[in-house]
Amino acid sequence: MSKKLTSRAEDYSKWYNELVVKADLAENSAVRGCMVIKPYGYAIWEKMQAELDKMFKETGHQNAYFPLFVPKSLFEAEEKNAEGFAKECAIVTHYRLQNDPDRPGKLRVDPEAKLEEELIVRPTSEAIIWNTFRGWVQSYRDLPLLINQWANVVRWEMRTRLFLRTAEFLWQEGHTAHETKAEALTEAETMNNVYATFAEKFMAIPVIQGLKTESERFAGADETYCIEALMQDGKALQAGTSHFLGQNFAKAFDVKFANKEGKQDYVWATSWGVSTRLMGALIMTHSDDLGLVLPPSLAPNQVVIVPIYKTEEDLNAITEVANTIMGDLRSKNMTVKFDNRTTHRPGAKFAQHELQGVPLRIAIGARDLANGTVEIARRDTLTKQVVALSDLTEIIEDLLKEMQDGLFKKALDFRDSHITEVNSFEEFKNILENKTGFISAHWDGTIETEDKIKEITKATIRCIPLEFKEEDGVCVYSGKPSKGRVLFAKAY
């Protein structure tokens, strides 16, 4: 609560880093690249988890848990997947410490306790799960398998940022097995849709659904669906992915089933995941120079009540009113906290709740008691209004809904005004540097062109939108023929 945040205009990246720490969401730890998720940040993540978990169960999935470690021989079985993650794996080689003879009271790795086979700390769980699925599937009657896991994973990163890119992160990973290619494709699409709905309805983040190009696909996937969001600095953020894995893992792990005709066939697969990276997307979509702005559906406390008093008598009277308000709001499933800490003055409380993005703040003072009113302050618009106690519950309910919709609308307007169609590479570079955002441009479909554009501009193809329109044109870079526009952007 010390000095003000750096403003977004001044330094967006610095603003983000400061905000994450000052709003008590997360901090760096003593372990290189690993974060500590603090209680306030974790409470938001728990709300995301609860809603996603409900959506997964409603679409027929069950949770399970698979080992943290993957033996190297399993890890390398699906070669593309292994190759894709090999350079960022934490590896367990020993299973015991011993007293260090050179440093009394200290420990060292026991050289006698070397594992015969190294264990990879999972960067993703396809290998260990498909090795398990082999035992679960004999016939079409055992299919589909619709499994989800909530877990931690580790991907060794050299340059890390809280929530956006950390060596360890929390996520969910869905892993499903199907009889047919069509069913697996439908599953991958369905789950990408679930992610899009979650992002838009709960996080108030508009997203574009699309397919990744070959070079941006998940290692081991035949097709990667994604949802792409746009941050306030005009950079894109991949918020979730859903992969159609073909029969790649089934073949690598020999997972066959007897189909309805009694013939052996390999199983078709999907996997899909979202992670604590969503916290970064949430922060960067809605927040402002005063701190966090949270959509009501994800706010740990939707409403906070701050008493303003001089005498204990006043506090008692305010407390009574506050208790009534809390009872009313809670009976309508709204979350509310009475901030009656005696260690902080009202001004400090206001600043903290602003910084932490509490959607609505109610202040109650002596004059309010006399008038039967309270003052409501909105976090999104920073406007205040005095309202009669008798109308309060309904007003709050309406305001929260208005805020949820308003945040989405605002982000959508921003996003839509930052999708620019360009028809020359000069324009491409100009828009990318000066206007930023998504660039809709013709591309010749080759990896060479994609690489060249990335090299020159740092922009990547974020996706081939699912709402792709056939449109004859010429590639913005190579001038070769193109059948439609794809979306480029610089990205997190």
Added chain:
Amino acid sequence: MSKKLTSRAEDYSKWYNELVVKADLAENSAVRGCMVIKPYGYAIWEKMQAELDKMFKETGHQNAYFPLFVPKSLFEAEEKNAEGFAKECAIVTHYRLQNDPDRPGKLRVDPEAKLEEELIVRPTSEAIIWNTFRGWVQSYRDLPLLINQWANVVRWEMRTRLFLRTAEFLWQEGHTAHETKAEALTEAETMNNVYATFAEKFMAIPVIQGLKTESERFAGADETYCIEALMQDGKALQAGTSHFLGQNFAKAFDVKFANKEGKQDYVWATSWGVSTRLMGALIMTHSDDLGLVLPPSLAPNQVVIVPIYKTEEDLNAITEVANTIMGDLRSKNMTVKFDNRTTHRPGAKFAQHELQGVPLRIAIGARDLANGTVEIARRDTLTKQVVALSDLTEIIEDLLKEMQDGLFKKALDFRDSHITEVNSFEEFKNILENKTGFISAHWDGTIETEDKIKEITKATIRCIPLEFKEEDGVCVYSGKPSKGRVLFAKAY
């Protein structure tokens, strides 16, 4: 669903291992000592988590998340704790794989990617958390810190058993920081109480609360509270522990605060945890030779409805009745599933639900349709009754309550009849071998005697009960004076 379970009388240990696998709770994985928790087992664990999480929040705790890895230098800071876990640590030494020049398409650990400092996969998180707490506490105003974490931990075990002892397991670990010794002691007691309430009310497992002896304490604790349960084979199982850590971690990690007098003092600590080991306790307390028996409060499905039909017409009529029943039960917060699989016959379904411990099974056939009745079968007593549809919801509600209470009562009777006071070492050995259970005996208070008894009988002191009565006597082994009885048992 192949052949029958080994009976408990025949081989209790084999019965347990078979039951865990056949009831689809968990299985061994390709990673030595690590288990796969299957969807049905995980659904039970989720119910435990939800209830515990609620109880933790009601007692003022917040969830957070700390890194999976602990740098060796932090790990060894609290020497007793480090020493206690050193021999069972998985250790990350490298952060990258590379192509193996000798095995095309295969990988090997990149020798260039050796970590400067090894990372310990957390066996417990005191070290990393207390290193973090140092930054969170400056003054008494920052206290207490009441934090909980749901996480996976790794303790390398040579002999493992599903749920009971696995190299990786899931748990929650509470970590709290306090101004005073008294407050920390109260917290440790409160959380042990929460565990006892949870075990008795939700798991229907009677537990004895007590204190561990010095040699059985958590490494780094000044006092360990525990809840001890008794399994059907007469062996005890430690179901949860709550530690008063004194200022040991505060001193090791230099966590000081300015107290109300403005003086610097070290913070007082507790930690407490329960794990997927509770699944083992649940299974071994209630289940029988036919399979799992679940208390209704933890059953993923409290009721299952099985249709018995010859014609599609009958099935349609039964489905209509089933839908009404499900609506009624769900409106009263009971969980129910309609098992209308066409791939299995009723007999196979009955056997599966029996094996998986579904508390109540409703069968509906053509005659029931005509009579307006259904047949209810209880999993605990294996009794059946035909009841009128009109009374069904209330009957089910009553039966579930009766079953929850009945399972507790049965386990309590068994436990109480297996606490035996003995006054000689001959009697001690005789009861331990022939009657089994807890042995209440005088002990002289020395580690030497405790060790000797363990060496001779394999029984350990499970706890000094909180309801310890002062009673002069002589130690059952040494004949030296004793001030009261403690509880011995063989244990999991």
